[in-house]
Amino acid sequence: MPRAAVVVGRAGTGQHLLTSKDAAGFELHWDDHDVLVVQLAGEKSWEVRGASRPVPMFRDAEPNTEPSEQIVWTGTMAPGDVMHIPRGHWHQATRTDRDAEDGSGFSLHVTFGIVARTGADWVAWLADQARDQELFRHDLAHHDDPEAQSLALSGAVAGLAQARPPGEFLVGRRRAQRPARHLSTFGAFGPPERVVCVAEFPPEIDTADDGTVTVVAAGRRIRFAAKALPALRPLLSGNPAVVADVAAETGLDAARIAEKLMRENICAEAGPELSSGYTGLATTG
Template sequence: MTPSRLLDIVMRRRLEPPQLRLFQDGRELNPGEYLRTQTNRRRQDIRLVDAEALGGLLDAGVTLVLDAVETFDPALEVATRALRWWSREVVQVNAYLTTGPASGFPLHWDDHDVIVVQLAGEKTWDVRGSSRPFPMYRDAAPNTVPSEEAVWRGVLTPGDVLHVPRGYWHQASHADRPGPLSLHLTFGFVKRTGVDWLAWVADQARELEIFRRDLTRADSAEERETERARLAEAAAELLRSRPPELFLTNRERSRPPARHAPALPSVAGPDAVVCVTEFAPDVERDGANLVVYGGGKKITVREKAEPALALLLSGRPVDLEKASAEHGTDIRPLARVLVREGICIGLTDELSSAYTGLVTPEASWRLP
C-alpha cells in the first residue's frame, strides 16, 4: 500500500462517510467539501470524490481516513485474514494519509487493540495510559478525561510497528515532521468481552419456554418470589451449560466468509484454490469421518481425506494439479465441495499476487 495506491482506490470507487472521512485542524470536514454530485444520463445523482477539491485539501494539509481497506486491496485482505487466524479475533485495517502540517484525531482512546504500521513518511505519537479499566463503546460510565501517564512518545518511520492497547489514550501528528506526507495503517482487533458472552447467552434463552413466558405482576409477594427463584435457577443453569469458550467457538464457526467474487460456471473448476474463512476452520473427528466447521457451514468428509483437507484448509494457495500429483490422489472433488460451500474460492490472478512474499504456516488447523 502506497499513498498513490490509496488515492487510486478512493478515486475509482463511490465512497462516502463514515468509510471515507477527511480531517483538518482537528475537525472532521463536511463531505460537501470533497464530494461532488454527478448526474448520469438517466438523471440519477451519484456522489463521487471531487479530484480538484481533494487535491486542494491535500495541498493545504489534511488527514484522509479510509476504513476497511482490506475490502479493496487483495494484499491487505490476505494480511488481515492471516491476523484473524492468528489472533482469533475480528480484525479490520484502516488507512491514514496525512499531508502537510496536519494532525489527525485529537487525543482519544479506542475500544479495541490497535497495531499501527508506518508505511511512508514519519509521524509523531503520544501514547498514554488508560483512565478507565477496559472501557467500552457502550459503557456504564463516560471516559472523557485523558490519562496523564506517559507510556511512549516518539516518531514512527517506515517499517516501524506500534501496539496501542484498548483504552490507552493516543494522538498522532505530522505537524513537526519533515517530508510532505505520512501514511500508516491501523489493524484493529475487536475482542469479545463478558458482556458479549452474556448477550449471546441471553439470546440462547429464547430456546427455553420459561424465558419466553410473560413476566407476571402478581400482588402476592410469595408468587413474585416463586417466579424470581424459578427464573434465577433456569438462568444459572443456562450460564453453566453455555460457558464462554462455547460462545467463542460458536462465533468462529458461524461467522460467514468475507465478500468474494462468485465462481463462474466451469466444467473443469478452478486450477488453484485458497481457504478464505474469516477464522481458521475447525476440524473435529467423528468416528471414521472428519467434520469441518467454517464460514458458517458444516461439512463431513471421510478420514482418508485428511492430508488433502489439511492442505486445502491451510490458508495457502493450492495448485490442484500439482497437489494431486504429490498426494497420489485427485483432490479436485474435495476442492470443489469446499468451493461450493464457500470455505475456499478459486484463486484469481489479483488474489494470487497478494500472497507473493507472504509466509503462512504449513498447517493452520489441528486435529485432537
C-alpha cells in the same frame, strides 16, 4: 495541494490512513479493541497514553471522555515498524516535522483492530439461549407471588449459565462466524489456479472412525471421505495454495475439493488482489 488525512480503504476492523503535509490522523481518542499499527510509507509521529477507565466499552455504564495524563510512549514510526496499542489506551498520530522541505511528503499506515469478546457478550449470548426455555418466554407482569417468580427465574438463569459456560460461547463463535465478503468469479475465467481459506478462525478438521473427515468453519459443517485429508490441510492452511501443486503432491482431485470449499464460502480464489495481502506490504529504502 492542501494538507489532508484520508482513509483510503476499510474492510472489517482494518483501515488504511493516508496523510499528506502536516495533517494529523485522528484526534486523541481510544478504541474499544486492541489495535496493531503497521507503517507502510513515510513517517508518522505518535503519542500513546494510558487508559483512563479500565477496559472501557463502546456501549458502557458511563462515558469515557477524559484523556489520561499518563504518556506511555511518544516517537516516530518508519516503514516496517509495528506498534500494538491496547484497548482503552488514548492515542493520536501526526505528521508534524515529518514532511520534506517542499511540503510534498506523505505518510501511509494501516491499522488492524483485534476485537475480543467480553463477559457482557457472553451474557447477551445467554439471553439468546434462554429463548429455548418456556419460562423465559412468558410475559413479565405483576405476579401474585413475586418472590416465587424471582426464585424461578434466577434459578433458571444460574442453571443456564452453568450449562452454557463462556468456553462454549467462544467455541460456538469460532465455528459460526461467517467470513467477510470476498470477490468470487465462480469459474467465469476457468478453474481457479490458487485458493486460500478465508474463514475468520482456523477450521476444525475432525476425522471419524467411519472413514470420513469433517470440516467445521464459517457456519458450515462439511463431510469428506477420509482420503481427502492430505489435500484439505494445505487448502485450509490460511496460506494461498496452488491447486495443481496440491494435486501433484497428494494424487487427489484437488480442484474438486477446492471447488466444494469455495461453494461453501470457506475458501476463495486467490487472485492478484487477494494474494497481495500475503506479500510484503512495507516499502523498502
